[in-house]
Structure formats: structure tokens, C-alpha cells
Amino acid sequence: MKTLKHRLSGGMGVMHDVIVLRSKLSSERDRKRFNGLKKLLAIDKLPIGNGYCDHAFSPSKSVCGHPTLCAGRSQDTSDILVNMKDLLIIGGGPAGVAAGVYAARKFLQTTLIAEEIGGQSIVSEGIENWVGTPKLTGVELAKNLKAHLAAVAEGRVEMVSDRVVSLEKAGDAFVAKTKSGKEFSARAVLITSGASRRKLDVPGADKFENKGVTYCASCDGPLFAGQDVAVVGGGNAGFETALQLLAYCKSVILLHRHKEFKADPISIEKARAHPNMRILPNAEPVEVLGEQFVSGLKYKDKDSGEIKELAVSGIFVEAGVMPNTDFAKNLLTLDTVGRIIVNPKNQRTSVAGVWAAGDATDELYHQNNIAAGDGVKALEDIYLWLKMR
Numbered sequence: 001m002k003t004l005k006h007r008l009s010g011g012m013g014v015m016h017d018v019i020v021l022r023s024k025l026s027s028e029r030d031r032k033r034f035n036g037l038k039k040l041l042a043i044d045k046l047p048i049g050n051g052y053c054d055h056a057f058s059p060s061k062s063v064c065g066h067p068t069l070c071a072g073r074s075q076d077t078s079d080i081l082v083n084m085k086d087l088l089i090i091g092g093g094p095a096g097v098a099a100g101v102y103a104a105r106k107f108l109q110t111t112l113i114a115e116e117i118g119g120q121s122i123v124s125e126g127i128e129n130w131v132g133t134p135k136l137t138g139v140e141l142a143k144n145l146k147a148h149l150a151a152v153a154e155g156r157v158e159m160v161s162d163r164v165v166s167l168e169k170a171g172d173a174f175v176a177k178t179k180s181g182k183e184f185s186a187r188a189v190l191i192t193s194g195a196s197r198r199k200l201d202v203p204g205a206d207k208f209e210n211k212g213v214t215y216c217a218s219c220d221g222p223l224f225a226g227q228d229v230a231v232v233g234g235g236n237a238g239f240e241t242a243l244q245l246l247a248y249c250k251s252v253i254l255l256h257r258h259k260e261f262k263a264d265p266i267s268i269e270k271a272r273a274h275p276n277m278r279i280l281p282n283a284e285p286v287e288v289l290g291e292q293f294v295s296g297l298k299y300k301d302k303d304s305g306e307i308k309e310l311a312v313s314g315i316f317v318e319a320g321v322m323p324n325t326d327f328a329k330n331l332l333t334l335d336t337v338g339r340i341i342v343n344p345k346n347q348r349t350s351v352a353g354v355w356a357a358g359d360a361t362d363e364l365y366h367q368n369n370i371a372a373g374d375g376v377k378a379l380e381d382i383y384l385w386l387k388m389r
């Protein structure tokens with residue numbers, strides 16, 4: 001039992017004297033019984049064996065006090081208890097890994113679940129703004145993040161390769177279920193599941209991805225210096241990308257599928273004023289053309305109904321991002337596009353005990369350094385919150 005006690009205590013000295021069903025706390029007898037226990041974890045259901053125990057028990061004994069129903073099932077119970085961590089981090093991009101490193105150094109018993117360590121920029125050929133490293137590839141960044149986490153984890157941060165499909169509150173704790181059918185519970189959760197770029201959904205777009213079709217102007221733009229390129233998307237990201245590309249591309253054509261642009265008027269005016277810029281409203285991409293690399297883009301002129309062709313060697317898609325937050329939509333408040341709304345001072349979400357950081361949140365700017373910083377900010381707050389409980 002010493003081992004269980006030790007594992008339950010974590011590095012912070014957090015130790016639950018008793019884990020009890022919340023419903024039991026309402027009775028006068030139980031309130032008296034638990035009076036004086038500072039670290040009482042109230043949960044809704046206590047899984048035991050194949051069913052649920054509704055009795056209080058002490059982790060120092062690891063058995064339910066009930067004489068008949070739960071006696072002899074202590075092993076199942078202790079498994080559940082051992083799996084209850086201080087913190088669950090969902091996601092292994094810069095935000096999740098930064099938080100994981102801090103969690104390990106603060107001795108928080110943590111599970112980090114991620115489909116893949118590294119994050120969105122893993123596909124990038126050159127990242128030139130990761131502070132402290134003048135240039136590295138996305139794969140190198142991912143390798144460094146993984147190595148840093150492994151170096152400090154020391155049995156405190158368990159890395160699980162899986163996809164979270166649901167997150168629920170269970171009493172004072174949270175339970176995440178994964179694609180492979182496993183369950184992970186913790187007293188606090190940090191969501192860093194990032195976002196996925198909305199892909200260009202036309203024939204040829206997949207085939208020519210990274211062969212002229214790209215989703216990151218700051219990474220790939222310079223590769224198209226002196227060439228004719230297209231930008232797909234009429235929001236702020238589309239116009240900002242176009243303005244960025246105008247600095248070194250021969251010409252930039254921006255296509256937007258609607259008549260009205262969503263971007264700020266100032267960005268639209270700036271782009272319009274540039275002699276090498278062409279703007280095509282009501283233009284719907286229909287096919288990416290090329291042999292080995294992109295050589296053109298077919299689009300439908302929605303005003304005339306005609307299919308037209310542009311000779312371009314690069315297509316920059318800025319059709320927005322989709323946050324990976326589906327698993328949290330029933331628990332947390334999201335904005336209209338599904339991003340988790342956070343308090344930018346501490347990364348807290350609408351639910352006490354759940355934090356979020358990086359591209360999964362309503363943070364305005366999407367960058368590796370920002371995601372990592374937000375992850376660290378969240379972790380500092382989580383640590384204090386856990387300690388105060």
C-alpha cells in the first residue's frame with residue numbers, strides 16, 4: 001500500500017485522505033465521518049470491478065469499507081486510484097510539450113495524450129522564428145520537443161499516443177476517453193489540441209500539396225520569389241498572405257469565392273494599391289493543374305459561369321483553420337468557429353479545472369512561440385490551483 005500511497009501523493013504532496021461519492025457527503029452521518037479530512041475527493045461514481053461502488057473508502061487501505069459488496073475487489077479500486085493523475089494534457093504541439101516540461105519540473109503527475117508529438121509545423125521545411133534556433137525543419141522541431149520532454153519526464157509525465165474523443169467531468173475530476181477505448185482521469189486538464197488547416201477541396205490539391213500547394217506563407221513564401229502565385233481566401237489571413245508575398249513574388253492573384261471580402265478594409269486597400277496584385281471576387285477554385293509541380297489553377301467565374309485558368313506556380317491556401325475541439329464541445333464554451341474561449345491572463349476556460357492553450361483557443365495569433373508561451377502560462381496557473389485545493 002505504500003507504493004499506492006506514494007503514487008497518489010504525487011510530487012506536490014497532494015494526497016486524498018478519502019475518495020468518496022459526492023452523494024454520500026450529503027448525509028449527516030457521512031459529513032461527520034469525513035469532517036476534518038482536508039483532501040477529500042468527491043466523485044460521482046466509483047468504478048470497481050465491472051460495476052460501480054457507492055461506498056466511501058480510504059486509499060491508504062485501498063479497499064472499500066463495505067463488508068460484502070466490494071470486499072475482495074481492492075485491486076480494481078487501486079488501479080482506478082493510481083490512474084487518477086494531477087494533470088491531463090491533451091495535445092503534443094509546442095503548447096502541450098511546453099506545459100509538459102513545466103509539469104514535470106513541478107513534479108505534477110501528468111498524462112500527455114497526443115496523436116503525434118510536434119504539432120502543425122512538423123511539415124515545414126524551414127522554421128526561422130523559433131526563438132533560440134535561427135533555422136530548423138518542422139521534423140527537427142518535433143524531435144527537439146520530444147527529446148526535451150523525455151529528458152525531464154522522469155516517470156512523472158507519461159506520454160500516450162492516442163486521440164481523445166471525449167472529455168467529461170466526473171465529480172471533482174475529469175475523464176478523457178480515447179479512440180483506442182482507454183480512459184484517463186485527472187484533477188485538472190489542459191487542452192492543447194491545436195488546429196488543422198482547412199484544406200483546399202478540389203481535384204489536384206492533395207496531389208500537389210508541398211509541390212506548389214501550400215498552407216503556410218511565412219514558411220514557404222520565399223521559395224516562390226520572382227514567380228506568379230495565387231492566394232485562395234478573402235479573409236484577413238488571405239490578404240495578409242498576399243501582402244507578404246508581394247514583397248518577393250512577381251505577381252499575386254487573390255481568389256475569393258464570395259462577392260464581399262471578410263478582411264479589414266485597410267488590408268484590402270493596401271493590396272489593391274499594389275501594381276502586381278490582382279483580386280478576383282466571386283471566383284471558386286475548381287482544379288489544381290500541373291505535371292510534377294503546380295503549373296496553374298482552374299476556377300469558376302461565378303458572375304459569368306465561365307471556367308477560367310490562371311498560370312501560377314504556387315497556390316497559398318488561407319481558407320481558415322478548424323480547431324481540434326470536438327471532444328470538448330459538450331463541456332466547454334466555444335466561440336462560433338469552435339475555438340475554446342479562454343481568459344488570456346491565465347488560460348482558464350469556462351469550466352473550473354480545465355485550461356486551454358495554443359491554436360485550439362480564441363488566441364488571435366497562431367505561432368509556435370505563442371502556443372508554447374500560452375502552455376507555460378496555463379501550467380503556472382494549474383500548479384497554483386492544484387496546490388490551493
Ligand SMILES: Cc1cc2nc3c(=O)[nH]c(=O)nc-3n(C[C@H](O)[C@H](O)[C@H](O)COP(=O)(O)OP(=O)(O)OC[C@H]3O[C@@H](n4cnc5c(N)ncnc54)[C@H](O)[C@@H]3O)c2cc1C
Pocket residue numbers: 090091092093094095096113114115116117118119120121123124126127128129130162163164165192193194195196197215216218219324327357358359360366367368369371
Ligand atoms: C505548415 C505550417 C507551417 C507553420 N510554420 C510556422 C512557423 O514557421 N513559425 C511559427 O511560429 N508558426 C508556424 N506555424 C503555426 C504553428 O505551427 C502553430 O501556431 C502551432 O503549432 C500551434 O501549436 P499548438 O500546440 O497550439 O497546436 P498544434 O501544433 O496544432 O498541436 C496540436 C497537438 O494536438 C494533437 N491532437 C489534436 N487533436 C487531438 C486529439 N483529439 N487527441 C489527442 N491529441 C490531439 C496533435 O497530434 C498535436 O500533437 C505553421 C503552421 C503550419 C500549418
